[in-house]
Amino acid sequence: MEYNYISIEKYVPDIDSYFAHTSKSNQNKEKLLEHMARTKKYMELIFHGKNIDSILENIFNEIKYNNSYLKPYVKEFIFELFINGIYLHDIGKINANFQNTRMKNPIFKNHIGDSNHSMNSSVLFSNIFYVKLNKLDIDDDEFDFLYYCIYLFSYLISKHHGKLNTILSYGEAIDNFNKAFKEYYISGYIENVEENIIALIEDQLQEIYNSISPKGTTFILAKLFYSILIGSDYYATYEYMSNNNINLEDMGSMNNYIKEITKKYESTDVYKKIKQYSLYKNNKTDVNPFTKTPINELRSNMFLEAAKNIIKYSEKNIFYLEAPTGSGKTNTSINLALNLLNRDKKLNKLFYIFPFNTLVEQTADVLNESFGKIVDVTIMNSVTPIKTNIQNKSNNREMVDYEKGYLNYIFLNYPLVITTHVRLFNMLFGTTREECIPIAHLANSVIIIDEIQSYSIKLWKEMIYFLDKYSSLLNIKVIIMSATLPKLDILLNEKQAEYVNLINDRDIYFKNTLFKDRVQLDFTLINNPLQGEDIDEKLESLIIKIQEVWESRGRCKILVEFMQTKTARIFYNMAKEKWKDKYNQKRVLELTGSDNKNVRKDIIHNVKHTLKDCLLISTQVIEAGVDIDMDIGFKSISFLDAEEQFLGRINRSCMKDEKGIAYFFNIDEAKAVYKNDYRMNQTLIDYNIQQMLIDKDFTPFYKKTMEDIEKVKNRCDSKNFEITLDEIDSLNFTAIENKMQLIDDQSTVDLFLNVKEKINGVVIEGKQVWDKYVDLLHDMTIPFAEKKILLSEVKSDMNYFIYSIYVRRNKKGNSIKPNDYNDVIGELYYYEDGYRFIEDDKFSKEKAYELLKNNFCESDFI
Template identity: 35%
Template sequence: MYFDQIPLFNFEEHFNTATPFHAHLSKDVHGNIKSELLEEHMNLTMSYFDKLCAEKNLNPIFHHFEDRLVGDLSDPAKALWKELLYNTIYTHDLGKTNPNFQCQKMNNHAHQTTLSKNTNHSYFSALIYTNHYLNKVLSFKGKEQHLLFFTLVFNSYIISKHHGYLSSFPKFLEEISRDLAKEKPHDCILYLESFGSAINKPGIIEQSYYKILTGLKRNELWQSIPWIIYGRFLFGLLVSCDFYATSDFMNGSIQNFGTIKDIRNYQMAFNQSPITQNIHKHQLSKNCPTGSPFEKEDINTLRSELFLEAEENLLKNPNESLFFFEAPTGSGKTNTSINLALKLLESDSRLNKITYVFPFNTLVEQTKSSLVNTFNADPSIADDITVVNGITSIKSLTTSSDDYPDGELYTSAAQRHPDIENRCTDYEQSLLARQFLHYPIVLTTHVNFFNTLFGTDRESVFPLAHLANSVIILDEIQSYPNHLWKEIILFLQDYAQLLNMRIIIMSATLPDLGQLSLKDALPMPRLIKDPQRYYQHPLFKDRVSLDFSLLKYNRESILDKLLDKIIETSITLENNPDFVGFDNKILVEFIKKSTALDFFTRLNNKLISQGINREVLCMTGDDNKAERKRIIEKVRTGKNLILVATQVIEAGVDIDMDMGFKDISLFDAEEQFLGRINRSCKKKGAKVFFFNYDPADLLYHNDFRKQEHLTIQDQAMWSLLENKNFAAFYDIILKEINTSKQAYNVLNIENFARETLWNFDYFQLQKHMKLIDDERQEISLFICGEAVEIDGILIDSSALWDDYIDLLKDNSMDYAEKRVRLSNFSEKMDYFIYQIPMPKYSFAYQGQIGDLYRCVRDETFFPNGKFDRNAFREYHENNLFL
């Protein structure tokens, strides 16, 4: 074990313990108060730290940090570095010895308040920690003293923030430098060691720290990333173990950390699925072609070849941390990626979790269904797969009431809420599992994942320790803002190496982000050595032909031409016998919502006027969940229809259309759109027409790809798209990114390392790495109207709103239970919620909760059944004084 033989701070030796100190108070269902001794809490925190290290195999992780941060130090210096780290966890609550905290927070009147009345404990813990270890640090000389001093100050900063967020480091440094040079504060009066014995003047801590930092900035610029990750990882461990210990005292012990215990169960289920069995049959038949379950030109032959090649190249690189997996849309990436994840877990016993990360919630939900089938619908594994995002309810965990003495947990809940469906729901454990990702297989979004990597508050970093020793599959990474691609790959490389992550970056349009690495970085393995082998295969290359003829029309005339061409194409699909297997389904995509809605109305009207029977559907980002589900189901199962949409259709929507029309935007977005057409690769004659109406820069800010010469407005890009030559396209983009990062402006990457990273400006880092840079102010409308069927149950929107209000007002409910039940409501309410910009006009509403307003549906602002934000504005402006 990494921390064997490392001494803990001796509490009894350094504090006057004649009068007990309390850490927490708890009230049982009978109203009885019980208190927890501070020493008990500190010991319980360390117990959970040891448990977490064992469950998550964290001991090698600490070796990684040691090697990267203090690898050159002597063994005695490394031993002190370990002691500083270990005791950051143990000493985090020493400040609760503050008499004011004991009197005012713990009602422990055996102590007397001081004149300051200050009840803070986190900062005083940091102060005591620094004071205690400073002499030990100063006993070393030269570089060893410098790095140990740097660590001591940094660790104390982490302690000081464990009840808040990672805010200003310079302010903390100024305060602790001042206070350590003073006489002992009265708030630390029961701490027996003297203050300031190693410091001869105020400010010396701050001056010494900045002197060391100047040298690090000059000589080890990119050591800033490992130190940033170290700080966040230590912060995550500290707040997690503190939270676990507190929860144990309040609600009972935590037994399950949601890790994969036995990979063999997953492998068995995966290998028994029909898809995997056929792939293995194909593999065995390579020397005997008649034994293959697939025809030579069957797309499943190609999918099997890709599956096997990716596996082979993965196994050739067992010690790598990051992998690129590029493959065409429809080539079975999800199934292949699960096989890769299982192979990684099989090859490294430390790995114990799989995390899938997607750009859109639609992809998250869709992939869960695919994964259940991938594991042959094994019910135990299906239960291990959990969606974690902002709209899916918290997974309810159940337990036997026998686990709780006197059945108090369930008795109290049942007494207050006799309508509880399942009285064995453990709300505390359910919320805890969600906060810390106590699930073996997690499906989440890019935004959630980046919040864990870069967020500054406690709840953001709760899951970080659980991402250690995980296989992480990042899907559609090119959807990240490309001015951040360099920072993203630099952080992913170090996060993967330090936390023993295995990260598979996959997409149909995958930039070689390795070109953005530092100069001394090793190349990252590509799991498909020659992606063109698959892209150039007729099944993928020829499944959709491209037509650029509509690009010659200007903005004034294109919509009329487009209407005619769509109707002409639909009639041709209906009447031409050459289109075998076609269902006459056409997809039209615009950039702006308003354009899509207007065109939807015009197309409907023109079809009616010509007596043509077609169902026309429209889907934009303004549609709520119920409407999206209704439309997608109609498109999947219907025929003779036209879907008008915005970019919400490009990725994450599992539909297979016959023909497409697209307003041009970014080069790789065009390929994402092509992936919605002839996905089955079984149709001959599928085509996509490109046109130019709304400018793409309305949507894609700060994106190198929006330059005209890098879009298909430039004919030079036509052949790149037709031949799927994404490497040539991304080479141009990556060179521009590298050039911009070297320029002397706000994008300069070295300035970012010096001023943001080395100054431990975690708030600025979080802001810098924000994926969605959207400063628009919006409100949410809960629009009551017709009942909606959700999972076979008819939901009345008005009753749902009333029940939601009642739940919010219920102050008798425990916090965890309320969070879980509110998440259940939020998932249902999402079916009735629409987003609009903060209105500059008055509108009628029948209830309000923060930025959520209850309104009554009127068909005036639902023309053709579609919510229209402009019609909503006009309706309320016209009816304001009626």
């Protein structure tokens, strides 16, 4: 499509008299025309770097209005709207008040009033294109649809210094603007402001969006437009403020590295052995490198089968990799990603998405090893500082370009990113400017999502719906992998044929004795429940059982998982007391969500590398993402895929001389933890569910789960999926953002404890970190980008001192707040005497809850 830009001089003859920005570091004010030119330049850079032309063509080809596909001239008009909406997004700065009060433009020194420019820009853009639209010889349907597109882009322009809410709110904004002497604010515009710049009322909008199909296309189009608009504006402003350009290579494309990292990966011992095995399998050599390690032969078969299928179906967008624990999913996923990136040159970024920070760190290590650090592996999460850019060195001193570092962070200007599912959801559904920028940079990328079953089940249908839309329209290749993989496309009936199972017959692997029988399952503690009237007595019975197993097995590593932190702590104290004389006390360990990074790291290291036998007591934090290899497991039951994830911590290597054993019991009330999770309707109390776990056949379990989800999504209440579809089509961005929150709206407060912790080998006192954080917050002299990066560095250290507690609400619905603190910032409470909450070198929730006026209850310890 051609890039036909509006000649703005036709509408504002004295355009060269207006300014767009001023800068303390730049003596020359930036003229509005200069900013528009820079915006256009960077929009075209993004278009070129992310192949946006083909993305837009893909979207336009998908849209139907009243069941008719768009004609070529309609698509061309929308494309013209798209690029000019971005080019003209600041044209409202011709507001004389803006020029006087904000730009100190002497030509307009007598003008005093509202300096708004975003709404002015949207109205001027609308006017220019309404006039053009009225001159087109098109039918009524085409006119209505293009009228709506003008209205949509105009709304998004009006929000380029705010956040998205709903297009319905735009009508009121237009009415208010019309009442506020619009001619006064746009006095430099010589054309008549058409009277047809009117607000569309809700009924009109609904009639139009009901006529658009398929569902969700305009939602994606709107998010893409807003992303590129904000992104182009950011880049253009950065160039003026810093006198530095952004180039194509700055956008972090994998195309710059793909050949080299592929070569490096294929030189690794693992890949070379798989390649040799492939030759053996195809009768091209007599040497089988895995004769003595049949488990590696099985892993290689899976690796090769998945690679064959992704090549065969590379034009598809969503792929499932269902593989048992210990089968080498990460290595297989690396090969799959490289296959896709090498085959389609439009694909130029790689993302790994995880639900847990432990998986983020572990995978970063694997990727760095596989790619030899040829490409930077960028971690983006709440505990990792933002990367900075070294601009140059002066007198042996490094000069940091904070502005560019922050730009890279919000634009995802990295070829390979590892981040969390929360960050991904913020990109897809967020409404702020910085949350929306990455959408354009997700286009033409490969996204690998791990452990998808851990996402909130109430969002499964919405999640796969949006993954389907984003991937098909933005050319995103999504690989979903897990040992317990719900086939979410079942929830989208018409889409099932379009999703690719990379493993044709999962049973070949799951039911192979090397994987299936590596852990022996024991349900006797469920069928014959632990003896005791109360929980303490039941835990005493459990200790006796564990001691019997420990002594009969000999030196071994035992893992015990509870659903609630409180139960884990009670059992931990019991075990320490019972075995303090008989065994070395260091063999009894506790790992829960209350432990900070140092404690967690030390415990996992000791369990993996130091201790030959131990008793590790934990909560659900152990189920996925923790790379440990235990001999025996005891678990309080929850739902089936959680039980299988737990089994992944037992005989994980599949290489132990003796089989692992897992015992299941029922002490904690799992429904109190997994509220409203439909999977709790199927637990190991049921013999049939026990058999599913033995047979590694989760199909009936997920079939029932999907049926339960469908029942909820078809109910006549706010959870009905049709309501979600209506919110999507009506562009109610706020409602979608609220609905797609991964973390339930539970009230939490964070306690910052002044204790001593070792950070990067240096012992630091919490007070030092707290004071640095407070000073940074209050320092108004630090430029925005530099402050963001410095805060990210301090927050990374703060995580060592912060502990969260859940708090209930009072009768008025307000959260109960802690007391007796020394300082508070937002919901973060500082305690000078942090050691008052430390017991046995660990954070004590019981002592923390003494800060609340009301006594704590069972649910506080979930």
